[in-house]
Amino acid sequence: MLLLLPEAIGAFTFVEDVWREFSTFRSPRHDCQSDQSTYWRHRDRKCSVIISVYKFSLNSRFAMEDLSFIPNMLNGPLDVYRNTSSFDWKRLKLALEGDFQLLRLKYKIWETLENDPLFAHNIVTPPVEEQKRITQMQLQKINQYKFLTDEIFNAGYKKRTRTLMTINEAVQSLAPSVSVKMAIGIYLFSNAILSLGTERHRQFYEATIKDRKYVASFALTEIAHGSDAKLMRTTSTYDPNTKEFVIHTPDFEAAKCWVGNLGRTCTHTLLFAQLITPDGKNHGLHGFLVPIRDPHTLEVYPGLIVGDMGEKIGVNGIDNGFIMFNKYRIPRVNLLNRTADVTEEGVYESSFSEPSRILGAALENLSAGRIGIMQESCHSISSLVAIAIRYAATRKQFGERQNETALIEYELHQWRLFGYVAAAVVFRFYLQNFANVYLQIVEKSNSGDGVDNLTEAVSEIHAMVSCSKPLLTWTVLEAAQQCREACGGHGYLKVANIGDIRSNHEPTVTYEGDNNVLSQQTGNWLLKQYEAVLNGHDVDSPLGTVTFLKDFKAILNGTFTCKTTDEMKNPKFILSTYKWLLCWLIKYTHEKNEAELAKGLTKMQARSRSQVYRWRNLTKVYAEYLALVFCLESIEKTEAQLLPVLNKLFCLYGLWSLDKHLVEMYQGGFSKGEELARLLRAAILEMCADLKTEVVSVVDALAPTDFVLNSVLGKSDGNLYQHLQKAFFSHPGAFERASWWRDVVKSKL
Numbered sequence: 001m002l003l004l005l006p007e008a009i010g011a012f013t014f015v016e017d018v019w020r021e022f023s024t025f026r027s028p029r030h031d032c033q034s035d036q037s038t039y040w041r042h043r044d045r046k047c048s049v050i051i052s053v054y055k056f057s058l059n060s061r062f063a064m065e066d067l068s069f070i071p072n073m074l075n076g077p078l079d080v081y082r083n084t085s086s087f088d089w090k091r092l093k094l095a096l097e098g099d100f101q102l103l104r105l106k107y108k109i110w111e112t113l114e115n116d117p118l119f120a121h122n123i124v125t126p127p128v129e130e131q132k133r134i135t136q137m138q139l140q141k142i143n144q145y146k147f148l149t150d151e152i153f154n155a156g157y158k159k160r161t162r163t164l165m166t167i168n169e170a171v172q173s174l175a176p177s178v179s180v181k182m183a184i185g186i187y188l189f190s191n192a193i194l195s196l197g198t199e200r201h202r203q204f205y206e207a208t209i210k211d212r213k214y215v216a217s218f219a220l221t222e223i224a225h226g227s228d229a230k231l232m233r234t235t236s237t238y239d240p241n242t243k244e245f246v247i248h249t250p251d252f253e254a255a256k257c258w259v260g261n262l263g264r265t266c267t268h269t270l271l272f273a274q275l276i277t278p279d280g281k282n283h284g285l286h287g288f289l290v291p292i293r294d295p296h297t298l299e300v301y302p303g304l305i306v307g308d309m310g311e312k313i314g315v316n317g318i319d320n321g322f323i324m325f326n327k328y329r330i331p332r333v334n335l336l337n338r339t340a341d342v343t344e345e346g347v348y349e350s351s352f353s354e355p356s357r358i359l360g361a362a363l364e365n366l367s368a369g370r371i372g373i374m375q376e377s378c379h380s381i382s383s384l385v386a387i388a389i390r391y392a393a394t395r396k397q398f399g400e401r402q403n404e405t406a407l408i409e410y411e412l413h414q415w416r417l418f419g420y421v422a423a424a425v426v427f428r429f430y431l432q433n434f435a436n437v438y439l440q441i442v443e444k445s446n447s448g449d450g451v452d453n454l455t456e457a458v459s460e461i462h463a464m465v466s467c468s469k470p471l472l473t474w475t476v477l478e479a480a481q482q483c484r485e486a487c488g489g490h491g492y493l494k495v496a497n498i499g500d501i502r503s504n505h506e507p508t509v510t511y512e513g514d515n516n517v518l519s520q521q522t523g524n525w526l527l528k529q530y531e532a533v534l535n536g537h538d539v540d541s542p543l544g545t546v547t548f549l550k551d552f553k554a555i556l557n558g559t560f561t562c563k564t565t566d567e568m569k570n571p572k573f574i575l576s577t578y579k580w581l582l583c584w585l586i587k588y589t590h591e592k593n594e595a596e597l598a599k600g601l602t603k604m605q606a607r608s609r610s611q612v613y614r615w616r617n618l619t620k621v622y623a624e625y626l627a628l629v630f631c632l633e634s635i636e637k638t639e640a641q642l643l644p645v646l647n648k649l650f651c652l653y654g655l656w657s658l659d660k661h662l663v664e665m666y667q668g669g670f671s672k673g674e675e676l677a678r679l680l681r682a683a684i685l686e687m688c689a690d691l692k693t694e695v696v697s698v699v700d701a702l703a704p705t706d707f708v709l710n711s712v713l714g715k716s717d718g719n720l721y722q723h724l725q726k727a728f729f730s731h732p733g734a735f736e737r738a739s740w741w742r743d744v745v746k747s748k749l
């Protein structure tokens with residue numbers, strides 16, 4: 001839930017430098033567009049184990065499983081559009097989840113929580129302090145349910161983490177504050193201990209993730225420094241006389257803030273502070289395990305000033321807090337010492353016994369949280385479009401009295417919403433595929449099995465995540481606004497749930513790395529690859545996402561040649577156009593950056609002067625391209641009945657996204673005449689019209705259960721007005737005279 005950029009933790013960079021020495025294998029590079037299965041086959045040979053395991057699981061997962069645990073849709077007004085779809089929505093639901101057991105688990109969690117009064121929905125928003133109490137109670141209840149069984153806990157890293165991710169997704173779509181509390185207090189904390197700590201910290205890991213004894217927090221951000229973690233000023237100075245670290249906050253600007261769970265509940269925090277040895281040397285930011293409260297009384301320990309930050313515009317169940325340390329002492333062994341330690345005498349030592357494990361752990365720590373945010377974003381956008389599409393199919397405006405027109409029939413309405421439906425599906429397939437590849441690589445490197453080109457893979461994954469988290473979180477935010485407006489005034493009701501989904505989602509664009517700052521790191525990596533090509537070297541892209549850059553000159557010679565919309569409604573056209581765009585934007589950004597450097601600007605200054613229209617657009621296009629490539633790989637392995645609808649959704653997302661880059665396509669000379677814009681937009685509208693018969697079933701596949709969706713406008717039976725009436729009539733005090741009626745009467749006297 002917070003920024004954790006590589007530059008924030010000097011030790012990671014150090015590890016990567018050393019690991020580079022060990023990493024000598026160079027893999028063959030292959031084009032990843034022309035034939036997707038060839039791409040898989042020819043990808044880094046050393047990743048073949050990963051791929052074959054993955055392929056096996058993909059092929060075996062679509063045997064005809066019994067999906068009767070998913071409740072059927074009730075007959076009703078939505079049947080008009082449900083009956084026209086070409087596929088079984090439950091099969092699509094399974095394909096979107098990608099794993100039968102995980103889908104079952106999700107439904108089990110939803111069913112369990114629906115039957116628990118503690119998770120009943122509040123018609124009226126409770127006071128902020130009460131929201132915090134309820135969230136804490138709910139977290140404890142989820143811990144008691146033990147959705148993570150001992151068997152899964154003891155299973156391999158990939159299985160355990162994938163299950164944890166699913167639990168998090170299921171909880172998030174029902175109770176976002178609980179999932180944030182759980183993500184920071186349990187997963188982020190324990191993951192960080194695992195990756196930054198050593199055996200001496202293992203008890204904390206088990207106590208948190210297995211026994212659920214602690215709720216922890218993660219303290220990095222300071223009042224005056226957020227994105228720029230390097231300049232943070234909280235210090236941790238070693239005192240050899242007592243063998244303790246002394247933590248100190250020099251002034252309010254250096255107070256840690258925004259720390260989730262800190263305001264009221266956490267017993268420990270994982271603190272990042274500047275480590276200073278007795279010789280006065282500053283060794284940069286390091287992680288420390290710091291006790292905050294007595295677990296039996298929740299009293300804050302002496303030497304600490306801890307406060308709650310108050311009401312926010314969403315996730316108010318989370319007690320975000322601030323903290324100041326007044327020469328607060330912790331034992332020496334509380335330094336997370338996997339990469340570096342301080343001896344009892346006060347000598348700083350870096351330890352490097354297992355570089356591959358350290359690097360794998362760093363990778364896990366950096367990216368897992370952001371992947372979690374992306375998965376949550378997929379759920380949020382799925383809920384949003386489910387509400388808006390079900391509303392569009394039942395809400396009628398204009399036409400004859402007995403034959404009014406449903407909103408979904410209007411081209412404008414289709415154009416406003418269907419792109420987001422397609423985005424929800426593409427993102428889901430993208431993440432399913434990418435998370436599998438990512439977890440497999442981390443599992444291999446953690447096990448000491450060795451993944452060749454690990455340094456390069458870490459960099460590539462970091463670049464991918466750093467632009468994908470912005471793409472997904474921003475798209476959900478746009479979707480929320482569009483869905484709210486598409487539901488008109490009723491969309492503005494709290495009981496529509498669009499507002500709450502939006503407010504709870506909103507901070508994801510800021511935490512775990514502000515989107516604008518985070519995506520700059522993707523640009524760094526892309527320009528580095530481009531420079532390698534310019535200098536006649538190979539690109540370092542073990543996952544194959546930019547291997548095509550070696551042909552950038554030939555790609556940029558390509559121009560738009562389509563004569564019909566059918567030629568454009570084609571994955572091949574879409575991906576090759578994306579490659580052209582990427583090559584052109586890299587060149588365009590690189591030229592500007594070089595020009596700024598030639599003026600004598602520093603790297604940082606030149607980068608800053610190349611952001612607008614260039615660097616930023618480049619990273620967005622790369623993220624869209626990744627989503628499309630990884631989604632296509634997943635789609636190609638789904639069962640036959642789903643292929644037509646998935647192909648349409650894929651093409652709609654691709655063309656709808658390309659439409660936003662028309663300026664660059666004309667500017668770079670991809671097309672000169674009006675043909676490109678005319679055909680592209682015609683193709684988008686044709687795709688929308690085509691999808692009208694499918695889209696209600698698509699959102700049935702995307703949507704959670706009615707209880708989880710919790711929207712009076714988006715109920716799956718489509719009885720819109722009955723539910724609205726029930727909501728109006730059952731609102732507490734709806735028919736009572738105002739308790740403050742005397743004030744009104746008095747004022748008139």
Ligand SMILES: Cc1cc2nc3c(=O)[nH]c(=O)nc-3n(C[C@H](O)[C@H](O)[C@H](O)COP(=O)(O)OP(=O)(O)OC[C@H]3O[C@@H](n4cnc5c(N)ncnc54)[C@H](O)[C@@H]3O)c2cc1C
Nearest residue numbers: 001002003218219220221225226227258259260507511516
């Ligand atoms: C709900 C919530 C929960 C959080 N939980 C935690 C937590 O548990 N622990 C924790 O440590 N932190 C937490 N955070 C803090 C979060 O990680 C920071 O807010 C985030 O890292 C951004 O830092 P900042 O707020 O200081 O913004 P700043 O870094 O000040 O950025 C402000 C704006 O300036 C822009 N900007 C900054 N630098 C540049 C640049 N070089 N070029 C162009 N634009 C730039 C940014 O894009 C941003 O729009 C949380 C925040 C929120 C909202």
